[in-house]
Amino acid sequence: MNAPTTLTDPTDRADGSGEAGAGRGGGAVRFLRWDTAVGVLLVAVLLAGSGTTEGFADVTNLSAALNDTAEIALIALPMTLLVVAGQVDLSVASMLGLSSALAGSLWDAGWAFEMIVPLCLLLGVLGGLLNGWLVTRVGLPSLAVTIGTLTLYRGLASVVLGNKAVSDFPETYAQWASYTEPVPGTFIPYPIAVFIVLAALAAFVLHSTAAGRSLFAMGAQEEAARFAGIRVNRIKLVLFAVTGFMASFAGIVYTLRYGSARADNGLGLELVVIASVLLGGIDFNGGRGTLGGAVAGVLLIGVLNNLLTLNDISNEIQVIVTGVLLVASVLTPRVIAVASERRQRRAATAT
Amino acid sequence: MRLHTRSRVYAATAAACALSLALGGCSGTTKGDAKDDAKDKAQNAKADPDAPLKKGLKLAFLPKQINNPYEKIVDEAGIAAAKGYGGKAKEVGPSDAKASSQVSYINTLVQQRQDAILIAANDPNAVCGPLKQAMKQDIKVVSYDSDTAKDCRQLFINQASSEEIGRSLVKRTAEQVGHKGQIAILSATQNATNQNAWIEFMKDELKKPAYKDMKLVKTAYGDDDDQKSFQETQGLLKAYPKLKAVISPTTVGIAAAARYISDSSYKGKVVLNGLGTPNQMRKYIKDGTVEEFSLWDPKKLGYLGSYAAASLASGQITGKQGEKFKAGKLGERTVGKDGEVILGPPTVFDKKNIGDYDF
Numbered sequence: 001m002n003a004p005t006t007l008t009d010p011t012d013r014a015d016g017s018g019e020a021g022a023g024r025g026g027g028a029v030r031f032l033r034w035d036t037a038v039g040v041l042l043v044a045v046l047l048a049g050s051g052t053t054e055g056f057a058d059v060t061n062l063s064a065a066l067n068d069t070a071e072i073a074l075i076a077l078p079m080t081l082l083v084v085a086g087q088v089d090l091s092v093a094s095m096l097g098l099s100s101a102l103a104g105s106l107w108d109a110g111w112a113f114e115m116i117v118p119l120c121l122l123l124g125v126l127g128g129l130l131n132g133w134l135v136t137r138v139g140l141p142s143l144a145v146t147i148g149t150l151t152l153y154r155g156l157a158s159v160v161l162g163n164k165a166v167s168d169f170p171e172t173y174a175q176w177a178s179y180t181e182p183v184p185g186t187f188i189p190y191p192i193a194v195f196i197v198l199a200a201l202a203a204f205v206l207h208s209t210a211a212g213r214s215l216f217a218m219g220a221q222e223e224a225a226r227f228a229g230i231r232v233n234r235i236k237l238v239l240f241a242v243t244g245f246m247a248s249f250a251g252i253v254y255t256l257r258y259g260s261a262r263a264d265n266g267l268g269l270e271l272v273v274i275a276s277v278l279l280g281g282i283d284f285n286g287g288r289g290t291l292g293g294a295v296a297g298v299l300l301i302g303v304l305n306n307l308l309t310l311n312d313i314s315n316e317i318q319v320i321v322t323g324v325l326l327v328a329s330v331l332t333p334r335v336i337a338v339a340s341e342r343r344q345r346r347a348a349t350a351t
Numbered sequence: 352m353r354l355h356t357r358s359r360v361y362a363a364t365a366a367a368c369a370l371s372l373a374l375g376g377c378s379g380t381t382k383g384d385a386k387d388d389a390k391d392k393a394q395n396a397k398a399d400p401d402a403p404l405k406k407g408l409k410l411a412f413l414p415k416q417i418n419n420p421y422e423k424i425v426d427e428a429g430i431a432a433a434k435g436y437g438g439k440a441k442e443v444g445p446s447d448a449k450a451s452s453q454v455s456y457i458n459t460l461v462q463q464r465q466d467a468i469l470i471a472a473n474d475p476n477a478v479c480g481p482l483k484q485a486m487k488q489d490i491k492v493v494s495y496d497s498d499t500a501k502d503c504r505q506l507f508i509n510q511a512s513s514e515e516i517g518r519s520l521v522k523r524t525a526e527q528v529g530h531k532g533q534i535a536i537l538s539a540t541q542n543a544t545n546q547n548a549w550i551e552f553m554k555d556e557l558k559k560p561a562y563k564d565m566k567l568v569k570t571a572y573g574d575d576d577d578q579k580s581f582q583e584t585q586g587l588l589k590a591y592p593k594l595k596a597v598i599s600p601t602t603v604g605i606a607a608a609a610r611y612i613s614d615s616s617y618k619g620k621v622v623l624n625g626l627g628t629p630n631q632m633r634k635y636i637k638d639g640t641v642e643e644f645s646l647w648d649p650k651k652l653g654y655l656g657s658y659a660a661a662s663l664a665s666g667q668i669t670g671k672q673g674e675k676f677k678a679g680k681l682g683e684r685t686v687g688k689d690g691e692v693i694l695g696p697p698t699v700f701d702k703k704n705i706g707d708y709d710f
């Protein structure tokens with residue numbers, strides 16, 4: 001995951017601000033930052049949608065559209081931290097399914113829901129620790145490890161619940177996860193409210209604490225970070241545990257929201273999570289990105305899909321739109337970097 | 352610094368824990384407490400059997416998956432039928448057969464203020480919440496092909512009764528193999544509502560003394576994926592060399608199985624029966640791989656669904672047992688138990704009649 005060869009300007013990367021090229025380009029480039037662009041694009045889509053599409057700006061529609069991204073958004077938070085630190089976890093959707101399957105089978109066996117939730121969360125932490133252990137102690141690359149556990153956790157989910165689908169979860173909890181019962185006085189459903197709180201917390205940790213800066217340092221160059229006294233392995237272990245925890249929490253939300261626990265719940269969701277994070281301008285090589293960008297990426301994909309569906313645009317086109325955005329998100333920062341480098345060179349020859 | 356990292360992470364963990372636990376009190380809630388929530392109030396409305404079909408009704412077909420060829424036939428027939436009575440129908444849906452994808456479609460259909468939603472459910476329960484939401488906003492819900500939970504829709508257009516399909520497939524296959532030997536089932540996904548219902552009735556039929564020399568050795572799942580179904584067929588025939596027949600109650604499965612058997616040494620030795628479409632199976636009927644298979648007419652299914660949804664939206668019926676409505680050229684239909692409207696017995700296709708059908 002770490003690619004020290006791409007490290008062209010250590011001072012730019014290790015400063016923890018994650019501003020691509022900000023050190024060189026100054027004010028104009030700041031506006032060209034991809035994460036800002038995604039934020040602007042999100043606002044543009046919201047405005048265009050409410051202007052052109054009947055029912056889009058309707059609060060129930062916004063609640064439903066937001067709630068549809070709940071699991072992706074929740075998992076995207078720890079995923080952002082992981083990717084910034086140069087790691088990735090592909091097993092999140094399988095952990096979501098495993099958590100859902102466990103919840104279903106225990107509920108079916110007559111357990112109290114209040115007992116099931118902490119157990120599922122504990123399982124998530126354990127699954128995350130296994131990922132972390134394999135990465136830090138055994139020294140395997142996170143991509144390889146989590147491709148393995150992706151299959152493993154999904155398989156376990158099928159063992160736990162088989163081909164059954166468990167439903168009839170308690171109404172109070174189901175309503176908590178439903179978009180029809182938002183936080184009183186707002187249109188924000190409870191799962192999204194939890195997400196907002198956690199997003200603020202994650203943004204604070206990533207951008208305003210020494211711990212956050214050490215994540216950027218690890219992602220930029222792990223060896224250097226280790227020599228600088230950052231306990232790289234311990235931080236990684238904690239990150240994987242937190243990711244597992246959030247994935248299993250998302251599994252509970254998913255189960256309640258759809259009222260159906262199944263082993264194949266959330267199949268393929270890991271790619272949507274990673275796509276959203278990358279769309280938000282987080283560098284897949286690590287060391288670069290902002291949490292705000294990741295959140296904007298998640299919301300952009302969710303809102304755009306809702307808007308396109310409302311306009312009866314076929315699913316194939318929606319997938320293409322998301323794909324084009326993703327390619328743009330990888331390409332644009334590079335183009336900007338090249339452009340500012342040229343300008344700098346021109347400025348240098350002028351003097 | 353490290354200490355801070357950890358304490359913050361722990362704090363976040365604890366906060367999330369507390370949040371998840373504090374949802375709605377902490378008295379133990381178990382399965383026994385969960386009650387079926389209020390049934391849809393819309394059914395309390397009075398039906399007016401003489402009400403004419405309203406003009407300009409907006410109908411939306413939501414198939415399991417937008418490129419499911421079988422459901423495409425159903426939906427297109429339904430859309431054509433809607434034109435006949437002055438309604439506007441369309442087909443929308445996800446490109447993957449996932450319940451979660453259907454849910455976002457239901458939400459947008461509610462926003463678009465459709466008069467009726469016709470759905471082939473990927474999961475009987477996962478689509479329930481939003482469908483109930485739709486019914487609360489006076490949008491009629493009709494399921495077809497694959498049912499939702501009973502209180503999440505007003506009508507279910509059943510292609511044929513599950514019992515009839517399951518039992519008749521076993522009966523016809525038994526006659527082909529002389530009521531003797533091992534048989535296997537090649538189904539769709541493990542969770543498919545309709546396939547599972549049919550398989551239950553197949554198993555029940557096999558318990559009868561007439562089938563005492565027949566044994567169901569395995570139910571394989573091809574996930575309605577051509578390649579996987581092909582491999583599963585291959586696997587079945589390898590694992591059970593004495594296998595006499597394969598029953599595949601899914602159009603994707605039977606076509607893939609026929610393709611495998613037609614090019615193998617099992618051709619003519621292993622009986623293949625099940626549900627298939629004439630166009631997909633024509634070749635295998637002609638080359639003798641398959642003697643016969645069954646299916647209802649999917650065009651009639653879409654046609655009936657379209658009329659049933661329009662009758663609901665016009666107030667002719669409300670979905671109660673015993674109500675009658677006119678389904679265009681199919682004549683008068685009666686709503687049965689649990690809001691089911693049955694299309695009729697399946698058609699058996701063989702060498703003699705397959706030339707008459709094109710779908």
